[in-house]
Amino acid sequence: TEEVLNCIGCGAQIQTEDKDAPGYVQPSTLKKYLEDDSKELLCKRCFRLRNYNEITDVNIDDDEFLKLLDSISSKKGLIVNVIDIFDYEGSVIPGLQRFVGDKNILVVGNKLDLLPHSVNQNKLLNWIQQKSKENGIKSVDQIMVSAEKGTNIDKLMELIEKYRHGQDVYVVGTTNTGKSTLINKIISENSDIKDLITTSRFPGTTLDRIDIPLDDGHFLIDTPGIIHKYQLAHYLNEQELKAVTPKKQLHPSTFQLRDGQTIFVAGLARFDFLDEKSNVIFYVNQGLLLHRTKTINADEFYQKHLGELLNPPYDVTEFPKLKKEEFTSHQKSDIVIYGLGWVTIPANCKVRVFVPEGVSVSIRDAII
Template sequence: MISEKEAQEYLADGLKCIGCGATIQTTEPNEIGYTPMSALIKGFDQEEVLCQRCFRLRHYNEIQPVSLTDDDFRRLLNQISETKALVVYVMDVFDFSGSMIPGLHRFVGSNPILLVGNKVDVLPHSIRRSKVKDWMRQQANIAGLRPIDIMLTSGKNGDEVSTLLDKIEQYRNGQSVYVVGVTNVGKSTLINQIIKDVTGDQQDVITTSRFPGTTLDRIEIPLDDSSDIIDTPGIIHADQMAHFLSAKDLKYVSPQKELKPRTYQLNSEQTLFFGAMARFDYVQGPKTGITAYFENNLQIHRTKLEKATAFYEKHAGTLLTPPNDKDMAKMPPLRRHEFKTTMKTDIVVDGLGWVTVPANVVVAAWAPEGVSVLTRKAMI
C-alpha cells in the first residue's frame, strides 16, 4: 500500500479519475474529482483510482450532481476546431432530435464527421437498416451537417463495433479521433466496446450508467504512437426526456430490449396515454389500427378524447406513471402538436417512442414542453 506522501505526489502530477477523467483532489468534497485520501490510497492498492462520484456510480449505481455547466462542456469541445481530426458523432437512434448538438459545426470546423446511430439493438428487426440510415442523413442535412458516412451500432452488445473501427481507420488519415455526443446516448458504453476491441481488455475503464452526464473530461485511448481516440464529455441537452425523470423511472423510457409493437383498434376521438409523459389523440378518421412502439414495460391507457384532459389531471402521477406523483412537479406541461397525414406515418415523440398511423387521418401528439414531436415516413 502506498503512503499518504506518495499519494500527494501523484496528486501533484495531476492524477486523473479512470472513470470520468476529472483531476483527482482530496480537499473539496463538493467539487469535481473529490475522493477522500483514505479511499485514494485504497484505490491505488486495488488499481482502481476513482473519484468519489464515479466510485458510487460504479459500485452503487448512484449518481451525484456536479457543477459543470453547458458552457463548461462547450469550452472543452472548442479544441476540436483547432486541430485536424476525424469527428465521430454518436447519436441515439431512439432520440435523434434530443441527440443533436446545437451549433456542432462551430466545434468541428472543417473536420469530417462520421455519424454513428447508437442503440440500434432496441429497434424492431423488421425495420430495414437502410431506412434508418436514410432518415438519419435527412435529419443531419436539415441540421446543416454533411456526414461522410453513417454507421449503426450497439454499444450495449457490441454490434458493428469492429466495422465502426474499420471505418474510423479508413477516414481518419492517420489523425486523432474525437468522439462527441450529448448525454445519455450511450457514448461511454460504446467507447468501452471500442476499448475492448482495440485492447482485448474486458474491464470497463470508463464509467457507464443510464444516467446522463457521467464523463467530465476528455479521455484519450491510444490508436498508435501519434494519435488517439479522444472521448469528450457529453453536452447536456436540457430538453431530453430523460432529464425530466428520476433514476428509477428511466427504465420506462430508455429501452433495454427490442421494442415490441402494440396495436390498438381506435375509433375517431379516442386517446392513448403513455404514462404521464405523452398523449396521442386520434382526432378524425375511420376505425383503424394504431401501432405504438414504446419501452415494453411502459403502461398505455386508452380513454375518450372528450374526457382525456380531465383524466390526465386526475390520474397523472398515480394511474398514469411515470413519473410518480412526487416527481410530477419536474414534468413540464404537455404541449399539443396536430398533424394531417398524407401517407402512412410515424408520429415520433423524441426519446420516448412513436406511433404509426395510416394516411388521411388527423391526429395530435402531446409531449412535455421542449421535447420534439416530429413526423417521418413510416419505417415499417
C-alpha cells in the same frame, strides 16, 4: 490559500463535491493523498480507467463543452458523434459543425438492438442523415451500432480508419447516448489497446478527456458528455427513467382507433386520434401503460390519474405540463416522441399529440 490539485490522468481540477463532474475524488481519498503526497492523485474516472479499463462518463455544461470543442477546432482529426436513435433530438449537439470547423463528422446511431427486426435500416439511416443536415451537420457517413451487444463495432472501426486519415479521433455525445458503453466495447475488443491503456497516460493536459492510443501514435479521445435540456430524461428521476428506457427490442402494440379516442402513454404523452377508423401502432418500452379513453374526457382523466394510474411520472410536483401539436400524414408515417419511442399512423391521417413542454415531437416516413 488553497492549493489547486489536478488529476495526473486527465488534468481535471480535483474536487470532492460532484460525483458526475470532472475531477471527482472521494473526500477520504483526497485526505489520504494530502497526508502522503508521494502517491499519485487520480480522479475517480481515471482511477477506474487505469484499474478496470472502464470509461465512466462525466458531464459538463454547454459552455464548458464549447470551450472544449474550441480547443480542438484548429487540430486535425475525425469527430465521431454518438447519438441515441431513440432520442435524436435529445442527442444532437446544435452548432457542432460550426465548432469543429472542417473536420469530418461520422454519425454513429447507437442502441440498434432495440429496433424491431422489421425496421428498414436504410430508411432509418437516411432519416439520421436528413436530421443531421437539418442541424447543420455535414456527416461524411453514418452507421448504426449496438454498443451493448457489440453489433457493427468492427464496421465502425473500419469507417473510423477510413475517415480519420491517420489523425486523432474525438468521440463526442450527449449524456445517455451510450458513449461510454461504446468506448468500453472498443477497448475490450481490441487487446492491444487494453494493454496500452493501463500504462500510457498523458498527464498535464488541461482537457477533461481520456486518450486511448491507436496503433499509429494517434488517439481515440473520449470527451465528457454534454447535458441536454431537451431530453425527456431531463424531466424524470432515475426510477422514472428506468420505466421509460427500453432495455429489450421494442414490440408493436396495435390499437384500432377512431375519431374521438385517445391513448395515454403512461402519464408522459397523450395521443388523440382525429380521423376515420385506422390501425395505429405504438413502439414504446414494453412495461409502459397504454391506456385508451374518450378524448372528451381526456383532460379530466389526466388530471385525476396523473402519477397514479398514469405513471410514470411517480412524482408529479415538478413534472412539466403537456403541450399539444397536430400532425397530418401524407404517407404512412411515424410520430416520433424523442426519448420515448414512436407511433406509426397510416397515410392521410390527422392526430394530436401531447408531450411534456420542452420535449420534442416530429413526423417522419414510417421505418417499418
